[in-house]
Amino acid sequence: MSAEPIASVSDGDEEVIELVIPPRPDVVSVARLVVGAAVAMDPAFDEERSADLRLAASEACTNAIEAQLARRTGHDDSRSIILRCSLGRERIVMTVQDHGGGFDPDALVAHPEVTDPARLDHEDGLGIPLIRLLSDELEFRDSPGGTTVVMTFGPRPTTGRIG
Amino acid sequence: MSAEPIASVSDGDEEVIELVIPPRPDVVSVARLVVGAAVAMDPAFDEERSADLRLAASEACTNAIEAQLARRTGHDDSRSIILRCSLGRERIVMTVQDHGGGFDPDALVAHPEVTDPARLDHEDGLGIPLIRLLSDELEFRDSPGGTTVVMTFGPRPTTGRIG
């Protein structure tokens, strides 16, 4: 390495960190680590907001992995999952792309509210509602062989509740 | 998420984790985190060997970033750096690809040995010798616009010394 301190990169409009992982449950923690490190690059996002992004990343990657590993129509369990964080001005766009065969988010049937005793019959179904709450914008796009979840985050931490 | 435990991926021959980062000094720590997590997926590599791989990754990514940020012929400071860990059977191949304009590793002039007082005139020049020592195999390949460093590691920790 040179002895001189390195000039920092000319501040472009956007910086991208991308992580490509196999569809294995034990790499979701790696995804969270990378998201935490990416968020730390923007001082507008504090520790609490960083936790929101790590949680959203965890949920989206978990869904992507589950879709690819499930024996579902069109799934491809050999393909990688791509997590991408694009850092703009006080705005982070996080995308998770899978090859899980795709799904229709509008066709999802909502479970009863959590305070309804019948809700206890379902261990699942909290992932997408959490992502929706944590992000400022959420979009599910069809992409070749699967889905790309596009989540946009501003620096303000979540305060609302599901439902 | 489904309530059932997920079946693990059918054990292919190789699993790949890839990290794409901008050429910024503060992302080298992210590269180390990802390498640490990748190595942890292979139980044949212990904590000491994992430290070897993290150090080698740090050195290679630092060189890649410095080459891209230096005003050197052919460098491109807007391009990403790609770190890839391929996990095979008790063997990890780590590559770092940059767009730093390339260099000739054989033309590097070695500094005096560290015990020679004249060595103190150089703060640099320890990176590649360290990578060479830590890895089982090291290769510098020309790649479009820059270099791809290919490092191969077995599970045995380093015990030698430079020089």
Place this chain on the structure above:
Amino acid sequence: MDFRLEVSERDAWSIVAVSGEIDVATSPRFRERLIELISTGNHRIVVDLRWVDFIDSTGLGVLIGALKRLRSHEGELRLVIDDPRVLKIFDITGLDQVFEIDSVLDTAAP
């Protein structure tokens, strides 16, 4: 990944102390262990989450499943949480109204 689970007894309660991260990789072990405890007759369970750094919806699902099983046995489930980051996910999902949550072990297993 960092995940550990220890079970101890305290009067009528089984205390399940979890540490590390509860996610899709670790929750199968968490679920298995809770089901095993409940099916061997431990129907008053405290899950101590004070050393948990991270929990996502997979972990919440395990706790929901445990609560359902325990209720069907007239049992009880209590959680110990003192980290505001962990508490937040119960808060925003509304699950803080479903689980009995204490911040210290002494009041959870009196």
Place this chain on the structure above:
Amino acid sequence: MDFRLEVSERDAWSIVAVSGEIDVATSPRFRERLIELISTGNHRIVVDLRWVDFIDSTGLGVLIGALKRLRSHEGELRLVIDDPRVLKIFDITGLDQVFEIDSVLDTAAP
């Protein structure tokens, strides 16, 4: 990234306690601080690396530069290292023969 540096005085010695990770991102601050100390007349320096989790060749380069500057002032540089992972990089580079390394602060700054 996690990097902190604190300077204190102890008899004739300046003690520079570093914690966190020393790499290309943090070593410029490390280098600057050492140069500043030396140029303001502190010529007996202990760098306490006991709370350092990681150091690479960039960090070693900073220490080499500091040693050279101190020698030119008839000064002294000592290191305190107790973590075998940190010691290893000094060992494999041969720099353990170049720096005076102690494992406790008391013998480094007597």
